[in-house]
Amino acid sequence: MIRVGFTGAGLDRADQLRLDEAALARLAAREGAAVLRLDAMDPILADDGALLWDPLDMETEAERILLGLAGETPLFAPVPRVEIGRPAWSAFPLLALMSAPDAAIWGAARSLVEWHNRHLFCGRCGAATRLFRAGWGRRCTGCGLDHFPRVDPVVIMLAEHDGRILVGRQHRYPPRRYSALAGFVEPGESIEEAVARELKEEAGVDVTDVRYVASQPWPFPGQLMIACIGTAASADVVLDDNELEDAMWVDRDGVVAALSGDPAAPFAAPPPIAIAHTLLGAWADGLAPPPGAA
Numbered sequence: 001m002i003r004v005g006f007t008g009a010g011l012d013r014a015d016q017l018r019l020d021e022a023a024l025a026r027l028a029a030r031e032g033a034a035v036l037r038l039d040a041m042d043p044i045l046a047d048d049g050a051l052l053w054d055p056l057d058m059e060t061e062a063e064r065i066l067l068g069l070a071g072e073t074p075l076f077a078p079v080p081r082v083e084i085g086r087p088a089w090s091a092f093p094l095l096a097l098m099s100a101p102d103a104a105i106w107g108a109a110r111s112l113v114e115w116h117n118r119h120l121f122c123g124r125c126g127a128a129t130r131l132f133r134a135g136w137g138r139r140c141t142g143c144g145l146d147h148f149p150r151v152d153p154v155v156i157m158l159a160e161h162d163g164r165i166l167v168g169r170q171h172r173y174p175p176r177r178y179s180a181l182a183g184f185v186e187p188g189e190s191i192e193e194a195v196a197r198e199l200k201e202e203a204g205v206d207v208t209d210v211r212y213v214a215s216q217p218w219p220f221p222g223q224l225m226i227a228c229i230g231t232a233a234s235a236d237v238v239l240d241d242n243e244l245e246d247a248m249w250v251d252r253d254g255v256v257a258a259l260s261g262d263p264a265a266p267f268a269a270p271p272p273i274a275i276a277h278t279l280l281g282a283w284a285d286g287l288a289p290p291p292g293a294a
């Protein structure tokens with residue numbers, strides 16, 4: 001199994017309790033019940049890089065999310081009013097210090113906190129919404145419509161041609177950074193169609209034999225990244241200058257060097273928490289060969 005970032009939280013999400021107000025009250029009162037400590041949406045870490053938790057204050061009326069149960073211990077997240085749309089980069093230095101389960105727990109909390117802040121009012125009638133389902137939904141106080149946390153699918157992919165893969169560089173990337181191309185799946189589109197469309201739009205590359213490699217939640221604010229590889233018909237590239245500053249084909253040795261952080265590598269790879277890193281590694285390891293390959 002391929003290990004990807006923001007997974008492996010190891011919590012029982014206890015979906016069957018979310019609408020049970022009496023059970024939720026008992027959980028909140030349980031010895032050891034804890035609330036995640038957040039700075040707006042960013043994590044606050046102990047010296048050893050672990051997430052910090054506070055005892056649940058039963059007296060407050062503040063909104064909170066039941067993240068799940070760690071063994072018998074109920075874990076909650078607060079729902080502070082925050083500035084939305086913060087870039088992912090602000091949390092990267094802290095993520096580098098966190099364990100995989102802690103990153104997954106915080107990632108889910110971050111996604112939900114931002115979603116709550118984006119859905120304080122009903123999209124149908126404009127009235128205020130209130131948290132329900134233990135934080136896994138909001139219900140309109142005007143028309144009663146239920147709103148549920150969004151997950152937006154994004155395809156992220158490598159085109160492969162003659163032993164090389166295509167990586168691209170966006171204008172906002174740090175120096176030397178190249179990564180897999182990516183884009184949102186649109187309504188009326190399959191994953192395979194989205195992969196083919198994005199590669200055609202951004203790089204002018206036609207692909208066939210699109211195969212799935214792995215997926216990963218990306219909590220900035222709530223994407224599901226779906227990593228794929230497709231076989232390119234040719235190595236000709238026509239860049240969309242609005243999306244990409246540059247793109248290049250890289251062979252296996254170049255990808256391996258980039259993933260190892262070699263300063264002589266043809267590019268600087270994305271960090272291990274990003275699924276682009278996982279995808280490049282999977283390709284270098286031959287984990288998603290084209291159909292018919294030995």
Ligand SMILES: [Zn+2]
Nearest residue numbers: 122125140143
């Ligand atoms: Zn409404």
